[in-house]
Amino acid sequence: xxxxxxxxxxxxxxxxxxxxxxxxxxxxxxxxxxxxxxxxxxxxxxxxxxxxxxxxxxxxxxxxxxxxxxxxxxxxxxxxxxxxxxxxxxxxxxxxxxxxxxxxxxxxxxxxxxxxxxxxxxxxxxxxxxxxxxxxxxxxxxxxxxxxxxxxxxxxxxxxxxxxxxxxxxxxxxxxxxxxxxxxxxxxxxxxxxxxxxxxxxxxxxxxxxxxxxxxxxxxxxxxxxxxxxxxxxxxxxxxxxxxxxxxxxxxxxxxxxx
Numbered sequence: 001x002x003x004x005x006x007x008x009x010x011x012x013x014x015x016x017x018x019x020x021x022x023x024x025x026x027x028x029x030x031x032x033x034x035x036x037x038x039x040x041x042x043x044x045x046x047x048x049x050x051x052x053x054x055x056x057x058x059x060x061x062x063x064x065x066x067x068x069x070x071x072x073x074x075x076x077x078x079x080x081x082x083x084x085x086x087x088x089x090x091x092x093x094x095x096x097x098x099x100x101x102x103x104x105x106x107x108x109x110x111x112x113x114x115x116x117x118x119x120x121x122x123x124x125x126x127x128x129x130x131x132x133x134x135x136x137x138x139x140x141x142x143x144x145x146x147x148x149x150x151x152x153x154x155x156x157x158x159x160x161x162x163x164x165x166x167x168x169x170x171x172x173x174x175x176x177x178x179x180x181x182x183x184x185x186x187x188x189x190x191x192x193x194x195x196x197x198x199x200x201x202x203x204x205x206x207x208x209x210x211x212x213x214x215x216x217x218x219x220x221x222x223x224x225x226x227x228x229x230x231x232x233x234x235x236x237x238x239x240x241x242x243x244x245x246x247x248x249x250x251x252x253x254x255x256x257x258x259x
Contacts, residue, residue, distance in 0.1 A: 001023055001052070002023065002052070002055075002056045003019055003020075003022060003023025003024060003033050003049075003052050003053060003056060004019075004020065004022050004023055005017035005018055005019045005020070005053075005056065006018045006158075006159075006219060006221075008112070008156030008158075008217045008219070009217060010114075010154035010155075010156060010215045010216075010217050011112060011114050011154060011156050011217075011251070013116065014114045014116060014121065014251065014252075014253075015057045015058050015100070015250075015251065015252040015253075016057070016112050016114070016121075016156070016250060016251040016252070017053075017056065017057055017249070017250055018110065018112075018156075018158035018159055018219060018247075018249045019033060019035070019053055019247050019248045019249065019250070020033065020159070020229045020230045020231075020247050021033050021034070021228075021229060021230055021231050021245060021247060022228075022229065023052065024045075024048070024049040024052060025045050025048050025049060026041055026042075026045045026046070026049060026245065029236070029241050029242060029243055029244070029245075030243060030244075030245045031245075032049075033049050033052070033053070033245075033247065034046060034049060034231070034245035034246065035049050035050050035053060035102070035104060035245075035246055035247060035248040036104055036106070036245055036246030037065065037086070037104075038246075039243060039244070039245055039246060040242070040243040041243075041245070050063055050102070050248070053102070053248050053250060054100055054102075054250070057100060057250060057252060058098065058100060058252050060098075061098050061099065061100045061252060062083055062098065062099050062100065063083075063100045063102050063250070064077055064081070064083050064092060064094075064099060064100065064101050064102060065083075065086055065102050065104070066086055066087060066088070066089050066090065066091075066092065066103075066125070067086045067087065067088045067089075068089075068090050068103075068104060068125045069088050069089070069090065070090065070125075070127045070129040070130050071088075071089070071090050071129070071130055071133060071135070072090065072091075072130055072133040072134045072135040072137070072138045073088070073089040073090060073091070073135075073138065074089060074090075074091035074092065074093060074122070074124070074135070074138040074139045074141070074142040075087050075089045075091070075092055075093075075142075076092075076093050076094065076142050076145065076146065077092055077093070077094045077096065077099060077101070078094060078095075078096045078099075079096050079098075079099070090124060090125040090126075090127075090130045090135050091103075091122060091123065091124035091125065091135050091136075091138055091139040091142070092122065092123050092124075093113075093120065093121070093122040093123075093139060093142040093143045093145075093146060094120070094121060094122075094146070094253065095118070095119050095120045095121075095146045095147065095253060096253065097252075097253050098252075098253075099252060099253070100250050100251070100252040101121060101122070101123040101250065101251050101252065102123070102248045102249070102250045103123045103124065103125045103248065103249045103250075104125065104246040104247070104248060105125060105158070105159075105160065105223070105246060105247060105249065106223065106231045106232055106233040106236075106244055106245065106246045106247065107160060107161040107223050107224060107232050107233045107234050108125055108126060108127035108128075108130075108160060108161075109125075109126040109127070109131065109157055109158070109160040109200055109201060109204050110123070110124070110125060110126075110157070110158040110159070110160065110249030111123070111124040111126055111136055111139070111155055111156070111157055111158070111204060111208075111249075112155070112156045112158065112249060112250075112251040113139060113140070113143060113153055113154070113155050113156075113251070114153065114154055114251065115143060115147075115148035115149060115152045115153045115154075116152075116154075117149075117152055118143075118146070118147045118148045118149065118152065119147075119253055120143050120146045120147060120148040120253070121143075121251045121252060121253055122139045122140075122142065122143045122251075123139075123249065123250070123251050124136055124138075124139045126200075126204050128172075128198075128200060131200065131203060131204050131207065132175065132176065132179060134207075136155075136204060136207055136208055136211065137207070137211050140153065140211055140212075140213070150211065150212040150213060151212060151214060153213050153215075154213070154215040154216075154217075155208050155213050155215065155216045155217070156216075156217045156218075156219070157201050157204055157205055157216065157217065157218045157219060158219045158221075158249045159219050159221035159222075159223050159226075159229075159230055159247070160200060160201055160219075160221075160222075160223055161200065161222060161223050161224045161232065161234060162199075162201070162220075162221075162222030162223075162224065162225060163188060163197050163198060163199035163200075163201075163202075164197065164222065164225070165222055165224035165225055165234070166197060166198045166199075166200060166224070166234075167190050167191075167192070167195050167196070167197055167198075168187075168190075168195065168196055168197075168198045169194060169195055169196075170194050170195070170196070172196075172198070173187050173196050173198075176203075183203065186198060186199045186200075186202050186203045186206070187199070201218050201219075201220075202218075205218055223235075223247075230247060231244055231245040231246055231247050232244070
């Protein structure tokens with residue numbers, strides 16, 4: 001079966017999708033489209049879930065992944081890359097047809113990028129550490145080395161934890177304010193003293209805009225709040241579940257257009 005996924009209007013015509021937790025073969029707390037290679041799940045079930053994701057976008061295409069470490073490194077992949085190596089990084093860029101870039105998340109921000117004129121795509125995993133460290137900037141830099149121009153790049157922010165669900169303490173807030181006083185804008189008062197609610201999607205979007213990306217779309221789904229649709233690390237912790245799944249956000253090179 002083809003698992004359900006959402007798409008972003010600025011990436012129309014480019015093979016891409018933000019997948020949730022439906023349409024797979026995993027069961028129990030990890031039901032059903034768990035794609036996390038590091039999760040507590042049967043590797044055969046994970047492999048089948050990942051195959052379903054890839055085949056729903058580009059049947060037979062190779063699906064590249066990373067050993068994500070909450071950093072800002074972006075790797076460039078091509079037809080000769082060893083996809084079983086899973087380099088330690090949090091972003092990828094490519095211009096190779098028939099190759100899908102897959103980012104795993106379970107509350108963190110998945111970002112998909114495309115310069116359709118140049119035939120270059122990218123994908124980034126932006127947890128708060130990577131977002132603050134500039135993982136999206138690294139992705140733009142890598143795409144430019146492949147011939148993309150950032151003023152032509154469209155970016156789409158996929159499902160992630162929403163502001164209403166993302167409570168942080170004042171020490172967390174100060175990390176962002178120390179980096180840029182304007183970052184205070186992304187925090188709202190929390191229900192508890194000494195806490196605030198963080199809009200990480202808005203922060204990532206603003207960072208992309210500041211870096212010169214003219215088109216940025218935000219999915220708006222809240223992974224924590226939508227338990228039937230998305231995996232969430234924070235929700236699993238709050239529910240004291242034994243494990244948690246990861247969803248995939250995927251993009252590949254589509255047809256080029258002049259411009």
